[in-house]
Amino acid sequence: MEDSQNSAPDALEATKLNNSGQRTETQSVTKRLQAELMQLMLSPSPGISAFPDGDGNLLSWTATITGPTETPYENLNLKLSFSFPNTYPYSAPTVLFKTPIYHPNVDFSGRICLDILKDKWSAVYNVQTVLLSLQSLLGEPNNASPLNAQAAELWDNDQEEFKRQVLARHLDLDDE
Amino acid sequence: MSSSTNMNALSQAEMERFQKLSNEFEPDVQGPLVSTKQSSHTIALDYANADPTLAAKTNDLAVTHPTTRIMKGDGNCGWRAVAFGYFETMFNNRDPIRLQEELIRFKTLNSYLDQVGHQEHLYEIFADATEEIFAQTAQAIQNGDRDESFLVNAFNEEYSSNAVITHFRLLTSAWMKLNPDRYQAYLTMPLDQYCGTRIEPVRSEIDEVGLQALVDGVINPSQFGVEILYLDRSEGEHVTPHQISDKCPIHATIRLLYRPDSGHYDILYRAEPTVNMTPMVNLQYDMTSNLEAWDQGALNFDVSSHLMSIPNLMADPGFGMGTPMSPMAPSVSPTPASPFRMSPPQEIYQSPMQSHVPSHPQSHASIPSIPVASPPPQVMPSAAPPPMTTLPSRSSDGPQIRLNPLVMKPNLSRSLPVTTPFKK
Numbered sequence: 001m002e003d004s005q006n007s008a009p010d011a012l013e014a015t016k017l018n019n020s021g022q023r024t025e026t027q028s029v030t031k032r033l034q035a036e037l038m039q040l041m042l043s044p045s046p047g048i049s050a051f052p053d054g055d056g057n058l059l060s061w062t063a064t065i066t067g068p069t070e071t072p073y074e075n076l077n078l079k080l081s082f083s084f085p086n087t088y089p090y091s092a093p094t095v096l097f098k099t100p101i102y103h104p105n106v107d108f109s110g111r112i113c114l115d116i117l118k119d120k121w122s123a124v125y126n127v128q129t130v131l132l133s134l135q136s137l138l139g140e141p142n143n144a145s146p147l148n149a150q151a152a153e154l155w156d157n158d159q160e161e162f163k164r165q166v167l168a169r170h171l172d173l174d175d176e
Numbered sequence: 177m178s179s180s181t182n183m184n185a186l187s188q189a190e191m192e193r194f195q196k197l198s199n200e201f202e203p204d205v206q207g208p209l210v211s212t213k214q215s216s217h218t219i220a221l222d223y224a225n226a227d228p229t230l231a232a233k234t235n236d237l238a239v240t241h242p243t244t245r246i247m248k249g250d251g252n253c254g255w256r257a258v259a260f261g262y263f264e265t266m267f268n269n270r271d272p273i274r275l276q277e278e279l280i281r282f283k284t285l286n287s288y289l290d291q292v293g294h295q296e297h298l299y300e301i302f303a304d305a306t307e308e309i310f311a312q313t314a315q316a317i318q319n320g321d322r323d324e325s326f327l328v329n330a331f332n333e334e335y336s337s338n339a340v341i342t343h344f345r346l347l348t349s350a351w352m353k354l355n356p357d358r359y360q361a362y363l364t365m366p367l368d369q370y371c372g373t374r375i376e377p378v379r380s381e382i383d384e385v386g387l388q389a390l391v392d393g394v395i396n397p398s399q400f401g402v403e404i405l406y407l408d409r410s411e412g413e414h415v416t417p418h419q420i421s422d423k424c425p426i427h428a429t430i431r432l433l434y435r436p437d438s439g440h441y442d443i444l445y446r447a448e449p450t451v452n453m454t455p456m457v458n459l460q461y462d463m464t465s466n467l468e469a470w471d472q473g474a475l476n477f478d479v480s481s482h483l484m485s486i487p488n489l490m491a492d493p494g495f496g497m498g499t500p501m502s503p504m505a506p507s508v509s510p511t512p513a514s515p516f517r518m519s520p521p522q523e524i525y526q527s528p529m530q531s532h533v534p535s536h537p538q539s540h541a542s543i544p545s546i547p548v549a550s551p552p553p554q555v556m557p558s559a560a561p562p563p564m565t566t567l568p569s570r571s572s573d574g575p576q577i578r579l580n581p582l583v584m585k586p587n588l589s590r591s592l593p594v595t596t597p598f599k600k
Contacts, residue, residue, distance in 0.1 A: 028301055028335060035297040089298075090338040090378050115373075122376035123342040124298050 029088050033058045036126050048131040050082065059084045062098075065131055071139040072163040073101075079173050080110075080134070082127060092121035095130060102162075102169035104141040104152035112137075113147045210260050210331040211246040216444065219244060219433070232413050237405070237433070237444070240414070244433065245443040251379030254432075254441040255341045258390055258402070260331050261430035261443050264324055265400050267313050269427060275317065278398055279310045285394065288350035299346060305339030342378070344394060348386060349375040351393025358392070359385060381439050391420050401429035405444060408436050 033052075040050055050063035061082040067073025078101060083094040095117055097110035105113045116125055116133055146152035154162040220234040245260070247253035266275055282303075289299050309330055316326050331337045349371040352359050356367050362385045363370045375386050382390065391402045405415040415433070431444040 028339075032298075032301055039295065039297055087334070087338075090334075090342070119380075120373055120377045122345075122372070123302070123338070123378055124294055124346060124376065126298060 026086065029084060029086060030058055032089055033084065036128070039126075040128060045128060045132065047135060048128070050127045050131065059086075059088075061127065063127065063131055065135050065138075068135055068139050072159070072166040073138045076166075076170055077172065080131075082130075089123040089126070092117045092125070093127075093130070095134075099173050100169050100171050102148070102151055102166045103138065104143050104146040104148050104155055105137060107147040111147070113142075113145060207246065207248055208328075208332050209248045209250070209252075209256060209334075209337050210328055212325075212328060213243045213245055213445070216242055216244045218246075219442075227409060229409050229411075230407060233407060233415050236413050237407075237415055240447060241405070241431065241433075241444040242447050243445040245445075247440070247442050249438070249440050251381050252337075252341050254382035254387060254434075255344055255390070256331065256337065257432050257441040257443050258387070258395065258430065259340050259344050260327065261402075261432070262395060262398070262400065263309055263313055263327055264443075265428045265430055266398075267316060267324055267327060270317050272314060272317055274427075275310065275314050279307065279314075281397060282306060282310070285347050288354060288393075289346055292350040292353045294346065294350070299343070302339045302343035302346065305336045306343045308336065309340060338378070344390065345375055347394050348390040352389045355393075359389060382441075383439075388420055392422065395430070396421055399427050403429050403431045404434050405431065406434050406436065 037050075037052065047066040047068070048063065050061050052058050053060045053062055061084075063080045063082060065078050065080070067076040067078065069075075077099070079098040081096050081098055085091045085093070095112055097106055097112065099110075100108075101110070107113075112134070114133065114137060116122070117130065141152065141155055143152040143155060151162070151165065154165065216234075216238040220231070220238045223230045223234045225231075245257075247257050247260075266278060269275075286299070286303050289303075290296070309327070312326055312330060316324075331340075352367060352371055352375070359370075360367050365373075370385075374380055374383060375389075387404070395402055401419060401421045404418045404420055406418060407415050410416060421429075431446060433442045433444045434440070
């Protein structure tokens, strides 16, 4: 009798603590992403934009980068999806190209090979820095570790053909 | 290793044997982020069947440093060990004012982050987490909690643990960028690239340069020492300690065990008597020297009323006059070389410690062997010899005069200087 009286509030307490722990984590992701969104709106960078998807879920965003001038991607609009884990910013978001893109470091499903999205991820990186890094990756592919070997080879040896492949692969996505 | 050619097959095999022996230890990737304190014998067990040098060293370690705290080997272990060690040392220090000073210092450190271009909206959640640990530590000290389980819990909570470690990483990186000349020579790549690939990324192991920068930029101003004990295969039976803080630690030392083969860090605690570091005892030592170097037994001296009431231990007559005397030899009459004349009994200096004790000059007169070098009491200033006028107010400071315990060593008995009057 005594035991049950004592254990019940303890168990309740433990549940409460657990919940508040999880709440803190979710709140911290939300707070961080809201701060990033605010920053992107207050001081936008040229050629990049990002906004949460319209379903009230702050953990998935759609972003757009414009291909830098004097690259094969000049004036192309490229859409990407951001999916943030609950452990963000201590884990990198999953970033995919939604627009079909021909690039040495992107595979045909839109997966990206970029160190800062993997083992070099730092908790101060953010949507803006990722988009700026991807923008510069368009003009300076890392051909040492290509996901698309043919693209890497063409980039090095035949820029004309490379550009033809880029334009052939590109397909503007409609705004949803 | 298997992909290499067998040109050096023999030495390669030898290397692999050693590697295997010393790599018996694998950092725990399953356990808690920070373990509770446990016996260092567990470390010795890790190496019981390994390289004999490491087995001997870890056995010795279990004697000199009987307790340890194991860090999870998830890439953050070195960072976590220093951050946890820092807060645990602050907690054990139990000084709310110092804690407050350190909190303010950490808030000031955030200006480094601004200076190297970090945006507050990105780093504030990390800085907030550090402040939260400070608040918990202050609360625990105020509550009189004796055990540090609140810190263990905080550092085992992924969210606050990650945030605090990230904060320490960013502060270290910013410190390096603001002091590039200090570190660039030790790096094999440009400093900015080093910070971006070795310091800032989550779960990147701390290396020696990073650890030095963390201690230089974040820990050193706390005046905590940081000592790394290297468990390497060098000659000898002891792990090799390296003090990496740049000045004598005044308050305490954070000790880490480093295993070069796995790049792993854990916390170590030395075998030492528990010293009650209350500020009252501590303040005087702060002004003089490193507490740890002192004879712990001597600590009792200046709080012992028995010792303090011996008049000639209290006030060295040579003080302020450049002429050391030997007050420790009460049975010996003053030598002819003494600058002091034999005083009549009524001029015998009355110890300030005894001023509250009923005492008559006549009682002293019956003890002719008492040294007479002491200054006369202030009630008879006209009878004082000229040099005594340099000490007009000392007797009124009376019980506040304290002896430096260091000089109580036998070989220093010839001269017994006293410290300056200790006033609160």
